[in-house]
Amino acid sequence: MKPKSDPCRSARSEAASENTPGSEDGRSRTTRHRILQIDHLTVSFPGPGLRRVRAVNGLSLGIDHGRTHALVGESGCGKSVTAMSVLRLLPVPPARYEGGRILYREGGRELDLLRVGAPDLRAVRGGRIAMIFQEPTTCLNPVYTIGQQIVESIRLHRGLRGSSARRLAEQTLEEVGIRDPARGLDAYPHEFSGGMRQRVMIAMALVCEPSVLLADEPTTALDVTIQAQILDLIASLKASRGIGVLLISHDLGVVAGSADVVSVMYAGRIVERASVQDLFSNPLHPYTRGLLACVPRLDSTQDRLRTVRQITNDPLQFQNIPGLGSDLRAWWPEQNPTGDGNEGGTWVAQQESDVIDVRVGPGHWIAAMPVGSVAASTGSTA
Amino acid sequence: MDSAGQPGSIERPARRARIGPTSIVGLVFLLALGALCFGSLFWTLGSGAIPWAVQSSGDPDAHRSTTPRYNAGDPKQARLPPFWVRPGQRTIRRLNGLVPEPQIRAITERFEQKEGEVLRSTSGPVAEAVRRHWPRYPLGTDVLGRDVLIRSLTGGAISLGIGLAAALISVCLGTLYGAIAGSVGGRIDAIMMRIVDVLYGLPYILLVVLLAVAADGLVDRLETARVSRAMAQRDAYAARLAQTWARENGSSPPPEVQQRLDAEAIGRFGSGELSASNRMAIDVIVLLVAIGGVSWLTMARVIRGQVLSLKARPFMEAARAVGVPARRQFVGHLLPNLVGPIVVYATLTVPQAILQESFLSFLGIGVKPPLPSWGNMAAQGLDELNPYESNWWLLLVPCVLLGSTLLALNFVGEALREAMDPKRTGPDR
Numbered sequence: 001m002k003p004k005s006d007p008c009r010s011a012r013s014e015a016a017s018e019n020t021p022g023s024e025d026g027r028s029r030t031t032r033h034r035i036l037q038i039d040h041l042t043v044s045f046p047g048p049g050l051r052r053v054r055a056v057n058g059l060s061l062g063i064d065h066g067r068t069h070a071l072v073g074e075s076g077c078g079k080s081v082t083a084m085s086v087l088r089l090l091p092v093p094p095a096r097y098e099g100g101r102i103l104y105r106e107g108g109r110e111l112d113l114l115r116v117g118a119p120d121l122r123a124v125r126g127g128r129i130a131m132i133f134q135e136p137t138t139c140l141n142p143v144y145t146i147g148q149q150i151v152e153s154i155r156l157h158r159g160l161r162g163s164s165a166r167r168l169a170e171q172t173l174e175e176v177g178i179r180d181p182a183r184g185l186d187a188y189p190h191e192f193s194g195g196m197r198q199r200v201m202i203a204m205a206l207v208c209e210p211s212v213l214l215a216d217e218p219t220t221a222l223d224v225t226i227q228a229q230i231l232d233l234i235a236s237l238k239a240s241r242g243i244g245v246l247l248i249s250h251d252l253g254v255v256a257g258s259a260d261v262v263s264v265m266y267a268g269r270i271v272e273r274a275s276v277q278d279l280f281s282n283p284l285h286p287y288t289r290g291l292l293a294c295v296p297r298l299d300s301t302q303d304r305l306r307t308v309r310q311i312t313n314d315p316l317q318f319q320n321i322p323g324l325g326s327d328l329r330a331w332w333p334e335q336n337p338t339g340d341g342n343e344g345g346t347w348v349a350q351q352e353s354d355v356i357d358v359r360v361g362p363g364h365w366i367a368a369m370p371v372g373s374v375a376a377s378t379g380s381t382a
Numbered sequence: 383m384d385s386a387g388q389p390g391s392i393e394r395p396a397r398r399a400r401i402g403p404t405s406i407v408g409l410v411f412l413l414a415l416g417a418l419c420f421g422s423l424f425w426t427l428g429s430g431a432i433p434w435a436v437q438s439s440g441d442p443d444a445h446r447s448t449t450p451r452y453n454a455g456d457p458k459q460a461r462l463p464p465f466w467v468r469p470g471q472r473t474i475r476r477l478n479g480l481v482p483e484p485q486i487r488a489i490t491e492r493f494e495q496k497e498g499e500v501l502r503s504t505s506g507p508v509a510e511a512v513r514r515h516w517p518r519y520p521l522g523t524d525v526l527g528r529d530v531l532i533r534s535l536t537g538g539a540i541s542l543g544i545g546l547a548a549a550l551i552s553v554c555l556g557t558l559y560g561a562i563a564g565s566v567g568g569r570i571d572a573i574m575m576r577i578v579d580v581l582y583g584l585p586y587i588l589l590v591v592l593l594a595v596a597a598d599g600l601v602d603r604l605e606t607a608r609v610s611r612a613m614a615q616r617d618a619y620a621a622r623l624a625q626t627w628a629r630e631n632g633s634s635p636p637p638e639v640q641q642r643l644d645a646e647a648i649g650r651f652g653s654g655e656l657s658a659s660n661r662m663a664i665d666v667i668v669l670l671v672a673i674g675g676v677s678w679l680t681m682a683r684v685i686r687g688q689v690l691s692l693k694a695r696p697f698m699e700a701a702r703a704v705g706v707p708a709r710r711q712f713v714g715h716l717l718p719n720l721v722g723p724i725v726v727y728a729t730l731t732v733p734q735a736i737l738q739e740s741f742l743s744f745l746g747i748g749v750k751p752p753l754p755s756w757g758n759m760a761a762q763g764l765d766e767l768n769p770y771e772s773n774w775w776l777l778l779v780p781c782v783l784l785g786s787t788l789l790a791l792n793f794v795g796e797a798l799r800e801a802m803d804p805k806r807t808g809p810d811r
Binding site for chain 1: 695696697699700701702703704705706707714715718719721
């Protein structure tokens with residue numbers, strides 16, 4: 001997987017970004033197939049008092065043709081805000097895009113989605129970049145039939161009408177595994193089960209042949225057997241159509257099964273990024289290790305499940321990460337951003353100046369900061 | 383795609399919501415009542431004989447006056463019970479007295495009795511013979527001898543018409559206002575809803591009275607303007623006629639000729655005054671606007687709340703994510719979801735508006751007396767209830783009509799709500 005193209009402050013990481021870690025095919029190929037590139041995206045919301053909280057803070061990631069990039073993290077870390085920002089779906093008076101670019105490449109064209117005008121944006125939404133949401137039960141308009149809703153997006157983006165649009169909708173429904181698609185078109189959303197509704201959402205997303213699919217926790221509301229089916233469906237469509245997928249999840253099991261590259265996110269930043277095998281076999285960032293340790297295992301005899309905080313509360317965990325020099329430690333926000341009455345201003349400022357992305361292995365990156373600030377931050381968190 | 387284990391067949395519950403017998407009965411009742419009331423309007427508003435009223439007096443034109451049928455009545459036939467009610471002794475004698483002279487004379491000859499005895503007889507073959515010539519009013523007559531059936535039909539048309547029109551006004555105004563407030567949001571929304579709160583605080587009787595007074599003033603000014611304009615035109619025309627006459631005859635017209643010319647001018651331009659029926663129509667329209675203008679407030683609140691909650695629903699976000707333009711998001715995705723609440727509140731508003739109209743008319747502020755309405759008929763009927771002689775049908779008929787109409791409207795509204803809600807068709811919801 002290609003690294004982020006952060007203009008990193010550290011010379012070391014700059015040198016590292018010249019490489020194409022994680023991609024055996026070499027750099028030229030990966031860059032050619034990069035469809036969506038998020039650079040230094042920063043999104044803020046009104047916080048306590050007059051301060052603004054950065055839900056996404058200088059985040060960079062890329063989505064490649066035919067591959068799945070998974071974004072994992074706990075609730076509130078900014079995963080969904082990242083996905084919504086790609087299509088600029090956040091309501092702008094409360095939210096604010098403070099910086100960064102979201103580049104969408106198609107043919108020779110490159111669009112900065114944060115700056116394009118409304119007609120271009122509408123064409124991209126649904127047409128080039130499709131999104132499926134967490135709650136298939138509420139994402140379909142209850143007053144229209146499935147067919148009408150699929151046909152609407154066909155009409156908006158492919159200019160087909162009438163029976164040809166209907167035929168296409170029927171084909172797509174069949175493709176996502178709805179039996180008897182002709183009848184399904186005339187059904188109302190409430191007549192479908194949750195899994196079938198998620199299939200319909202996927203069909204709606206795919207019907208205009210997008211090149212990127214943003215899947216915002218597509219399986220959260222579904223039970224385990226349906227989850228597997230939906231993930232299989234996304235995987236097979238990715239393979240057959242060469243769609244780049246951004247899979248957002250807080251479920252590491254889902255990610256392990258279907259992602260190619262995984263980015264672990266915390267407090268608006270990516271703390272670790274690696275290929276899926278690397279991340280699960282060799283997690284380096286303490287937060288990632290904490291997350292993995294929290295996954296309940298059938299073969300464990302523990303009475304109580306562990307929590308991430310048990311690991312992240314120990315400042316020693318952040319030092320001496322293999323691959324980082326002795327002058328760097330794993331990045332961690334100075335203050336817990338989700339805590340009440342936090343002084344958001346301080347940790348935001350601290351991250352701004354100090355955090356750097358360091359390559360610690362092929363395609364394996366973690367967010368780090370100089371040891372100088374380690375003392376300060378460990379002092380305040382401990 | 384592997385769909386093994388996916389129960390892909392679609393369970394389709396019956397789309398048709400079960401419609402109970404009460405709502406069918408209610409619908410049939412409403413349709414029949416509406417057809418009768420509105421269909422007979424031409425006849426009841428027209429003038430002419432009432433077929434089942436027997437000419438009691440020698441005057442054959444008693445029922446052929448220029449007054450419309452709903453207002454035509456013979457004071458001698460006041461407070462007659464419906465024909466299917468067994469009358470008391472006093473009423474029998476009154477009814478006997480209403481039988482026309484020739485028939486009475488024929489009976490006296492046939493039974494060889496005195497006319498006074500015939501008129502006084504309350505039982506036996508003579509009374510039977512007289513009874514055959516009684517006027518047969520289906521629902522009796524009121525204090526002024528007007529037919530209650532005809533007045534009920536006209537009153538029904540007025541009540542239903544005001545109810546429907548007021549509901550229509552309330553739906554249009556309330557939906558528009560609420561939808562604008564809800565979708566614009568922010569400060570404009572706050573200001574708009576505070577205006578609604580203030581209007582809510584005003585008692586609607588006060589509002590109706592104020593509107594009626596204001597409308598009266600406006601109509602008076604309009605009439606004054608019309609009268610003075612007609613007068614000026616009349617005078618100018620008369621002067622022109624006089625000039626012509628003078629030119630033709632070489633001298634100014636003598637007084638008798640001048641009078642003839644004035645009459646011609648008046649015939650041509652009229653007095654400019656509003657006719658009584660125009661005034662009545664204006665009164666009814668004012669009442670309707672007043673009721674409609676009060677009942678949209680609830681509608682606006684409900685619709686605003688719905689718009690706010692719908693705006694935040696994930697499918698609206700999904701619509702944006704699919705790239706639906708803003709206007710289409712509102713018209714195509716938001717409005718259809720509003721149809722349910724709109725229909726529900728409209729069906730609640732119709733009976734409410736009818737009830738308000740009847741209430742205002744009952745108090746004497748609504749439909750003014752010569753014009754009937756179920757409300758003012760009930761008010762008149764209430765005066766007729768007394769321990770001495772109760773003409774109960776005068777109160778019962780409008781009240782039963784009003785009550786059953788309201789009940790039927792509620793039943794139909796219920797069925798409509800069931801049918802409009804797409805989610806209600808599933809057995810699991």
